[in-house]
Amino acid sequence: MKTVLITGANKxxxxxxxxxxxxxxxxxxxxxxxxxxxxxxxxxxxxxxxDQVEAIEIDVDSIESIQAARGILGGKINSLDVLVNNAGVAGSFPQTALETDVDVFRQVFETNFFGVISVTQAFIDLLRQSPEPRIVNVTSGLGSLTLHNDPAWKYYEAKPTAYVASKAALNAYTIVLAHNLRDTAFKVNAVDPGYTATDFNHHSGPGTVPDAAARVVKAAMLGSEGPTGQFFSDDNAPETGISPW
Known part of the structure; x- marks a missing residue:
């Protein structure tokens, strides 16, 4: 039976x-x-x-919590097949390049960027023991720098600066991580679940939670011939499913 750890999975x-x-x-x-x-x-x-589910306490903003979670999980399993870095925050709004306090940037980056790095590094040894390890970094379509520079893009005016920067950084980390693991069985990808109606955006998004989760699951279950180092986004690229970075 394959195993998966999903951060921020209680809702x-x-x-x-x-x-x-x-x-x-x-x-x-x-x-x-x-x-x-x-x-x-x-x-x-x-x-x-x-029945095949149990809770693991893990605060991705805390190295101590991450290390404790690694110790607990390591006492239960010898290998981990999938890591879904899902935990994320939006930060306080509005967010502009000149007026948003730098502490907001730090808070958002701590969870959306540094948290992903810390969790990935902590669990990479368990993932290496899997014959087909998968890492899925849940990003956002707003992390595309190419599209943010395109006035024709449907979300062109949506520029919450700290959040955008954190997801763009996460995308960059995904590219490099996939490259570092290119000669292994790992598949490492970023997935945009789409503009989904959740607490995250006060249920303003048109997408549904089941559809959003299905996009994450698809990347988590990629076969051996599946791609790595990609930015999956049905929202940004409905025809190809691959968003420009």
Missing amino acids: SIGFETARQLLQQGYYVYLGSRDLNKGQEAVGQLRAEGF
Whole structure:
């Protein structure tokens, strides 16, 4: 049975990703900053008939929490097949290049960028033990610098500076990570779940959580012939599914 760790999985897209991977037969370690909320989420999934799931306390802003989670998971399994770096924050709004306090940038980068790096580095040894390891970095269509420079793009006016910069940085990290692991069985990709109606955006997005999670699951389940180092986005590129960086 394949195993997956999903950060920020106690609600929304992370939670639905857990549900869909459970439906595919994966054993899910549901990462949550608040263990009680994680256990509540696990309880809901078990009430739906899914038994192969348990909560793992992990705060991606805390090295100590990440290391503790690595120790707990390492005591349960010898290998990890999939890591979904899903935890993220938007930061306070509005966000402009000249008026947003630098502390907002630091807060957003801590979770969306440095947190991903810290979690990936902490769990890479378990992932290396998998015959087909997968890393999925949940990004945003707003992380595309190419499209942000195109006045014809439908989201051209949406420029929350700290959030955009953090996701662009995450995309850059994904490219380099995939390159570093290019001669291995790893598949490392960034996935834009689309503009989805969640708490994250006060339910303003037109997309649904199940559809968003399905995009993440697709990348998590890539076969050996699947691509690596890609920026998947059905929203930005409905014809090809590959967004410009």
